[in-house]
Amino acid sequence: MKSLISLSILCIALLMHPPHTIHLKDSSCNTLSAEITPYVNGEVILKLKCSIMEDLLSEILSTHSLMKICRVDALENVYKVNLPDGVDPVEISKRWEENPFVEWAEPNYIYRIDTKPNDKAFSLQWALSRICAPDAWSIETGDPDVTIAVIDTGIDYDHPDLESNIWTNPREDLDGIDNDGNGYVDDIHGWDFVENDNDPFDDNGHGTHCAGIIGAVGNNEIGISGLCWRCKIMPIKCFNSLGYGDALNISRGIRYAVDNGADVISMSWGSTIPSNLIRDAIEEAHERGVILVAAAGNYNSTMKVYPAAYKDVIAVAATDKNDKRANFSEYGYWIDVSAPGVDIYSTLPNDNYGYGKGTSMACPFVASLAALIKSKYKDATNEQVESIINSAVDRVNSRVYIGTGRINASKALRLYPTTAKIYSPCAGDVVRGDIIAIIGTAERNYTLSYGKG
Structure with missing residues (x-):
């Protein structure tokens, strides 16, 4: 969702870098919002x-x-x-x-507990504390009925820190028959669109790393903790072992996610070339209520990267431990929000763990936050969830625009679902004059912030 006023067969690369306003103090994880009195x-x-x-x-x-x-x-x-x-x-x-x-x-x-998990490597996950996850977990740790589809290189679905959170198709049996009639035989744990089979195992590592950020099992005394402890992760493999995928398979993956009940789609990949095929799949998914999140790209420029730059997608830039823009991250008016994307420790295939960096790592933090919000507010629309994410932020240290701020999970779970829309000017419009007409709607009281740009 763009928020600032101011392939035939197309190969798309993964975006992993090589080897209403609420009034709270910034980076404060223990302060209640103005909407909930202390x-x-x-x-x-x-x-x-x-x-x-x-x-x-x-x-x-x-x-x-x-x-x-x-x-x-x-x-x-x-x-x-x-x-x-x-x-x-x-x-x-x-x-x-x-x-x-x-x-x-x-x-x-009113006092509340600060929930810190007992996962052995939690101390290596600086980003979770930065986005106030321990405080957020005192409110919500995720609902198993909420599903995040990860369109990527696949997932190690047997990883001990992931396996209990891997989505299982409730209408399918492993019997060589398409029991649910969705066109995919024995798709118990998603689908591999690269090999066109029912084994979306990760042969690259990128997808498993993103999956761990989203939903590694929390508080299980091993490994790490995902932001969502209990939400389900749907593996959809559209990228090969080298990290490339084509628009046709990606569009099929998006539609598979929507048709099989995904609430959120996480997309840590992109291209500077827009695809009509992928755009149509994105628009259909959004119309059907799915929350779409994508990595903004690692070109250190204002160049638009798709699908992040589409209006129905939350575009995520990357920040470091000091809330500065990561030196590789895209920036510009089309970015919606930012999240940690440097030195991110997460799961890897074959029961391993390791570090990664890139907007690919920032994207799943936002996708999992969307799932947490959806877990708390079951009836919230995708636009309401997007509005919460873009509003519940802390300031970033950046001279260029990387969205409304860095996500804060604690703040987000303390906002009630509502929607504010600006219809004019549109994102990217150039406006001049002493008086600028801003046309929009809001369901509740909102503060509109603006500046020169």
């Missing part, structure tokens, strides 16, 4: 300096007649006050603390 609405807890008759307490505090005061059991001189609608717990606590009879008063603050 305390129980309508409640204040206070402690008196000495015992007092309860019937005198209302008079001393000059409370409203609609307030309800209750002594807190087992705590000496501590009371809970239920406030009427419209009374701010913070402000009235400050006022009551000025009372000579009150030792302290405060809102009934």
